Amino acid sequence: MDFSQISEIILEQGIKKAVKKIMGDQSCPDIIVGAPRDPAHGDLSSSIALQLTKILKKNPVQIAETLKTDIIELLDKKIPGLIESVNVVNPGFINFILSKEYAYEVLKTVEKEGGSFGSSKNKDHHNIQIEFVSANPTGPLTVAHGRQAAVGDALANILKFMGNNVTKEFYINDEGRQINVLGDSILYHYLAAFGKNGVFPEDGYQGEYIKGIALRIKDEYNDKFVKDPQSSRDFFRKYGADFLLNIIKEDLKQFKVDFDSWFSQKNITKSDIDKVLSLLKEKGYIYQQDGALWFKSTDFNDEKDRVVVKSDGQFTYFAPDIAYHKNKYERGFDKLINIWGPDHHGYIPRITAAAQALGHDHDAIKVLIVQLATIYKNGQELSMSTRKGEFISLKEVMDEVGEDVTKFCFLMRNLDTHLDFDLDKAKEQSADNPVYYIQYAHARIWSIHEKAGAIDLSKADLSLLKEEEEIAIAKTIGVFPKTVRSSAEKLEPFFVISYLNELASKFHNFYGKYKVITDDNELLKARLFLIDCVKICLANGLKLLGVSLPKKM
């Protein structure tokens, strides 16, 4: 049960009735009850009286006082005991303090629901496909992919927790120009290993790993391809792409991000593309100009129309992508989420337009842009280019600071802020890393549990929890379901992190001030019950983020 939501709804309804009593049939603004920024102002607060001053032409404090009387009366009838007090404060806020009984109810719920606490049995759940990383198999995963992987995985967890069906998909771009360049780059190094001068492709891949792949081929096949390198190009392409895709899979495995589906570009055939183009043509969204075929994306707010078939008869990259997205909808997904890097943001109106042209709702596709992470090493910003082979791989970061820290660092900022990732700091001062703060709270709770031994908590008397800090912790736990819900709505995993930090902070504060293990056996039980709830909440939250939770540190 989601107490935070219930209390708000009840308050909003209560206020609405009270407002109606004053206003009669006049239209009134939406009533919003939310947690005030400063917790000293109460658990929930409404500024409705301030909003009504202009309409009623009355002093806001006066209005608030009138409302207060009516609200108290209504609440007492509906949910006796939930609200401890209602206060009117200058310049006219109405503040509510939830009762201790409310806090105890929260704790009982957490203990009962355990691992599912905070989840939702949403009735109008969706069939969601979330596509992310989808890196070309032309090199190991970079830090940019890493952030996308962490975000996509966490979002998938959160959306599942909210009752949706979620499928995680990796789209494999294993054909096309990039792969040709990759194959030729490897071929060049292969020939060089035999002292032959090949042609290094323009824009070829320069990373050391390319040479490594060439040497592997040399070891496995010796000089088999030296005589006729031209007819071996396909082999080098396929070998390189397969090899690198495997590396990508291993990187993701180490990062503990798994996919439900690996979808190869090859599954989209030429006839699929032809079909979708003729479908769009029937609908009037395709026209010919300058020898090329154009998609009228301007009909759907794109800034210009886009070419789908070039004048030389070749498809642009966009054409198979339309077919791919049609394929996604055909597989029964009613909501698509794509996670891309900022270099693709110009592509959003185009793909959204295509989805709409195919008859889908504007909201049935959502593209999230995850901003880059700038890596600092030795105090210097590192430039990122897969082509030049100058990049920090995800694996490098994981090996240096660990998977959990890496994931956490990627998630701890808003998606749309550029993230600074200081390798030296994460490495050398790993103890100062924020993820440890939360993990440490969890470890401390385990430690107390161990020391206390096995105690039956089923008859714990929660009313012994009287300290301000204890009630504050319980109330904070009560906000968890709401936090996850808004995290899912806004598609921002960061909300969960920020919440967990707050809860951990409240726990550490309590830990420093009070002892759980005391001679008072009844109090011990009550406090064990409380910290058990903290533990459940931390565990549920970190699980959503895909970060592990140690019992000992």
Add this chain to the structure above:
RNA sequence: GCGCCUGUAGCUCAGUAGGAUAGAGCGAUUCCCUCCUAAGGAAUAGGCCCCCCGUUCGAUUCGGGGCAGGCGUACCA
């Protein structure tokens, strides 16, 4: 030129339904282990919320115009 993102403490960032004295971590300065893990707690210092105009009873938040940084702007993928 146009589009997207960003601009809040020395640094990295919260503040995503317009509200009350603008917050956290790191860094700095103090305290706190006879005590369930000090990877912690308590406290102090540190701010023209980039600038200007507008909407509003009220703007860090919304709108317009600037300035600065990053990215994008192909019949590339």
